[in-house]
Amino acid sequence: MKQKTIANKIEGVGIGLHKGEPIKIVLEPLEADLGIVFYRKDVGISIKANPSSVINTQMATVVGNQNGVFISTIEHLLSAINGYGIDNIRIVLDANEIPIMDGSSISFCMMLDEANIKELDANKKAMIIKREVEVKEGNKFVKMTPSKNPKFDYSIKFNHPIIGYQNYVFEFSKNNYINEISRARTFGFLKDVQMLRSKNLALGGSLENAVVIDDNRILNPEGLRFEDEFVRHKILDAIGDLALMGMPVVGDYTAFAGSHDLNHKLTLAILSDSKNYEIVTLNSELIKEYSQVFA
Known part of the structure; x- marks a missing residue:
């Protein structure tokens, strides 16, 4: 199986969640083994997408460098890129955040569809989880365990009549991602939005790009896209x-x-101990063994 990029450059414009200003985003093809690279055109700085680049995780995932250059709210775009199995791509921005679009990743999926997917000459690599790795804080936890048919088994519990307890099990594949996950929007509570705006944050947040909830109801007139969105x-x-x-x-x-x-x-x-994982180059035997995720 070969590494993937996009075939053509694609451009889009959207509102930044925090500043509320229009942001131009350009997705460009990238050669093999270069990974996902952000480029801040306004300051001429590139930032590689990897765990060591993460500088903040309070309200979004933020990557940056030691000179104070950063890019916020990267997770929805990266989700689409991951869902589509893209290994190499350049993301060009003229501001310090990814546009929020409609609060989901479907707009980015549409951009990737328009750009088309292109195979490169180099073989694709994958990280195979070899033993359980868990991170806990109180009763909250996230963990990875070995599996040949990767799933995301997620549970949440909010003391709110609209949300309450929800669980969803997602079997990873591109088609499942598009149909089951990509349209699910970010959500927030009205009181939190008001607090953020008092600090000049979330200035671009609206009912157009988030599910907003007050004490007992959803404020979006169209309601939810999924019962467990x-x-x-x-x-x-x-x-x-x-x-x-x-x-x-x-x-x-x-x-x-x-x-x-x-x-x-x-x-x-996971990265702290090489016994937790194995990085493999995908051949026909491995692809057959892990057929679901690399279909």
Whole structure:
């Protein structure tokens, strides 16, 4: 199996979640073994997408460098890139955040579809999880365990009548990603939005790009896209956060009340011991063995 990039350059424009200003985004093909690279055109700086580049995980996943250059809210775009099995791509921006689009990853999926997927000459690599790795904080946890048919088993529990307890099990494949996960939007509580705006954050947040909830109802007039849209979006985020590994991570992901922070700590925990994983070059035998994820 070969590494993948996009066949053609594709451009888009969307609103930044925090500044509320239009942001131009350009996705460009990249050669083999170069991975996912962000480029801030406004300052002329490139940042490689990997766990060591992560500098903040409080409200989104943020990558940056030692000079203070950063790019925020990368997880939805990376989720689409991971869902499509793309190994190498350049993301060009004229601002410090990825546009929020509609709060899901479907707009990025549409961009990737328009750009088309291209195979490169180099063989694809994958990270095979060899033993369980878990990160816990109180009753919250995220973990990876060995599996030949990767799944995301995610549970959330909110003390809110609209959300409550939700669980969703997602079997990883591109088609399943598009149909089950990509349209699930980010969500937030009205009181939190008001607090963020008082700090000049979330200025671009609206009912057009998030599910917003007050004390007892959904404020979006169209309602939910899925009955369990909240937990599906958490899976969307996790797929994006794992994309920072730079290659497919083959194993089961399980979480209760996970977060960007726990996902980041999980990637660091996996990489902290080479016995946790094996990096393989995919040949026909391995592809057959892990047929679902590399179909």
